[in-house]
Structures are given as C-alpha cells and as structure tokens.
Amino acid sequence: FKEFKVIGAYLNFFIDPVAFIKSVVIEGAEEGYGSSDEGQGKNICIDYSSINIAKPFHVGHIMSTSIGNALYRIYNYRGYNAIGINHLGDWGTQFGKLCYAYEAWGNKEDIEKRNIDALLALYVKFHTEADKDDSLNDAAREWFKRIENGDQYAVSLLDWFTDITLKRVNKVYDLMGVKFDYYTGERFYNDKMTPIVDELEDKGLLTESQGARVVDLEEYNMPPCIIMKNDGTTLYATRDLAAAFYRKKTFDFYKALYVVAYQQNLHFNQWFKVVGLMGYEWEKDLEHVNFGMVSLVDGTLSTRKGRVVFLEDVLNKACEKTAEIIDTKNPNLENKEKIAKQVGVGAVVFSVLSQGRIKDITFDWDRVLNFEGETGPYMQYTAVRCNSLLTRGEDLLDVAPDYSALNNDEAFKTAKALGRFPSAIENALAKSEPYLITRNVIDVAKAFNKFYFEHKIIDDDKAASAARLALAKAVKNVITTGLYLIGVETPEKM
C-alpha cells in the first residue's frame, strides 16, 4: 500500500499502480495463469449434451452441450480429472416404433444418405399412421420387446440407428470442439437397475402406491419418487439412480454434475434425496447444473410442429456470415475457412455462455449473427490485435520493460481485469457458471481496447514499448485462455 485516505465514511487505500500492474502483467502472461492442482486425483463426472438417438440436434441442445463442455475444461484446468459422459437417450418404445416404421416404409439407402432426417421422417410417419390405426402401437411394443429380449435383428437395427445418429452429431461436436469420454446411455444401465431396486426394498424405502413401488418423500415436501411402474417396469429415476451408482463405483467421483434443463429440477431433487435416504453421504456430491429454455420467437421448439432450428444450421450460417465479413475486411487472409469456423462457432457459443445459466433464451438470428460489441468475435479480434502487435514488436522481446510507461488509467483498468482472472475461474467452478469467465474476458478486452486507442504501443522508446507489449501479451494470454475455457478457439489472425 502506498497511502490511505479517509473520504466521507470510507477509508480508501491507494496502492502503487506501477508495482501492481507489473506483477499482474508478468503473471498474466504465464502459461497456466489461473490454473491450479487443487483437483489432483479427483474425478468429476459431467453428464451433458445427452442427445436422443434418431432425433435432430437442435438449438435447444446447445445449452447443455456448451455449458457441460465449458465445465469439463474448467475442471481440468483446475487439476481435476473431468469425465465427460453423453447420456444417450437410446432406449424405450419409441425405438420399437422406429423399427416398425423402417420395416414398413423405410429403405436403407435413404437412411444412409439422409440419416437423422430420414429416421425422423419415419418416426413422424409412424405417428400419423398410428393415429389412423391403433394396432401399429401394439406392433411397435412388440418390436421393442424384441429389442429387450436381445433379438439379434432388432438389436442390430437399434445399433445401426445409434451409429447413424452419432456419426451425424459428431460433426457438430467436432465443429464445436466438444469431447466425451463415454457414450453410455439408458440402454447401458438397463441391466444395472435390479440391485438398486433390491437395495431400496431391503432398506424398507419402497412403499406400494396405486400399484407402483415408490419412495415416499412427503416429509421433504416432494411428491413420491416412482421407482417401479405397476407393470413392474422401471422409470427414468430408476435409471438415473443406477447410473449414479455405476459412476460412483467405477469412478469414485468427487462430484457428479448433471447438466440438464431446469424442467427436471424436481426429478433430480427427488432421486438425489433417495440416494441420501439410502444412507449414502455422497448425495451431497451430486449437482444438478440446471439451465433455462431455448425458445423461438414464435414459441417453444417443437419437432412435430416444425418449429425447429437445427444447431448445425445455426453454426453453418454463422460461419458463412463470418466468411463474408472476412472477404470484405481482410480478403487476403490465409486459412479463411478455418478462421471463419473459429469465429462463427465462437460467436454462437460465446453468446450462449455470456449470461447466467438460468435465463431463458429466445433464439434470434439477428442477435446470434451480430459480431459487434460484447461478442465472441470482439474478444477474438482483441486477441488478434495483441498478436499482431507482438509480431510487429518481436525485436523488443529482449528489451527490459520500463513499466512506468503503464502508469495510466487505461493500463491500470486493464491490469485490474487481468488480475481478476484467477478468481473468475474459481467462481465459475464453484458456481458451475461459465459466464463468470466470459464476463472477465469481456472486461479485459474492453479495457485493453481503450488502452490501445489512447496509447501508441510501439514507438521510439524501446523500454516503454516493451512494457506496453508485455501488457498486450498478458491480454492475449488471458483472452485466449478464457475463451478456451468456455469452449471457444482464438485465431492468430482474422
């Protein structure tokens, strides 16, 4: 501290700005700034994206996918071992319907060619036909029974549908840089539920209610958690319990996150409580990372009503727009296509992760395709500017910086924002809120752009220039790292 003053009711401390700026600039430029080894040896299971087989991958899925991906990266950066799990929706009578529809009206070539679109068309056709002829529903149940009984042909169809879906969806994951360690869905846990039901039975937690077996949760102000239907079959909650026990046994997780929309708040509260009632203290390590809904301007997303926007289309359109902008602003740019992808996809992901998870989002093309202001491209642009400066001032790297050149308001504000980066990461992890990192990156970029406008970075004073370049280097590092943590790439040029 340099001095302190009393102003009104406040005691103000003044620090030596140059010393502060210098330390932040040096630390901020280091690789791994804000990282930690606090998570050494701790496994974090993150359940995210969790797509349905044979269903389109639409804008709604971007929430779970990008939030989960960001948490995956943030945990790893803090030294944890994140385990990404795509909990596939790959079980249920719907697949009986699909098998029936394929046998009745499908053809292999069309599905190979149009994949999900063809499967979806079959699914829709089944429903229109079944409305006219109810016996189709029985036939579908029959098909699903064949799958359940392990009938080779029926299972091979399901495998094929799964394969077709994943191939298509993986294109989007690749584009977004999203990775999973496991693609284990409901089908995977199907044979792992009986021990759970038995244990619930043994511990006397199950009671009979209207023919079903349930865990009564009245004491906790919740409706009962249904474990087994009156026909003896299991439900969603049973499967989630089985999956949780499997994950605990297999990974001995330090935490298990479920990145699933808030519509399922009650569901998660219920089965988390059931774990607690079974006597397992790791109930506290289960976390439902919920988020708001994506809707369209004309209403909620509805596959059946044709109100769908495919995620692939959104990303592609953003990339196309970026390519157009590059052609007008920087036509001689190398690797145009790659950069258009980084910027276009980055714009979409950034906009999703720039606000609190819980907020509902109304999908709006204009907003997604706006690249000015607090947007992904602005952040990337700022990092690119820094990069350009660093290239230009390459020969100043050996010069001892004169940090007093940074004794100004703009550099001080930039340094303050840079200095907050580690705590932004900590808070993002603690609250499972990636946007806290996003906001910090925004602060850094804005502050630096102001600095850039007000001060010439490279001039005749080599020592001063070296100090200003050091600031640029720290800014580039924090923006690049911050964007990486939320799942956005930063190009070298744009």
Place this chain on the structure above:
RNA sequence: GCGCUUAUAGCUCAGCUGGAUAGAGCGUUCGCCUCCUAAGCGAAAGGCCCCGCGUUCGAAUCGCGGUAGGCGCGCCA
C-alpha cells in the same frame, strides 16, 4: 392449488455474501481511420432496479406478503 424460478434502460443482460452518483452491449442520433487490424474508440439520449411492508445509519441486493411471466407436480424422458 402446491413447489421451483425469473422480474434492473426501447431490446438482451451484468450488478444481488447490504455501502459512494445503478453499469454494459445492441438499437437510435452524432463524432473519430494520410498513423500499430474501424469485428475498434468516443459523445448524446434513455431508469418508481415489478409493487407494498419490514430489518438497517444505509436496500436493486436481506426478510415477509403480493403481482406478472416461465417450468414442474405419479406410472414419458
């Protein structure tokens, strides 16, 4: 009806573990490229922080009660 959740500028959102004159982006109007990438920088305009009561020296922030929207509430996931 019960539970969860949201409400801040025309729009989209920060701020919410109480503190100084409530911030940003977009949009609108108007400026700034013979000079390091103008995807940038700046100025103007724009606020009963949903309402009421309470706690406090002090409330957008905490508590209670409302209002409005979203979501959920037994054999779908």
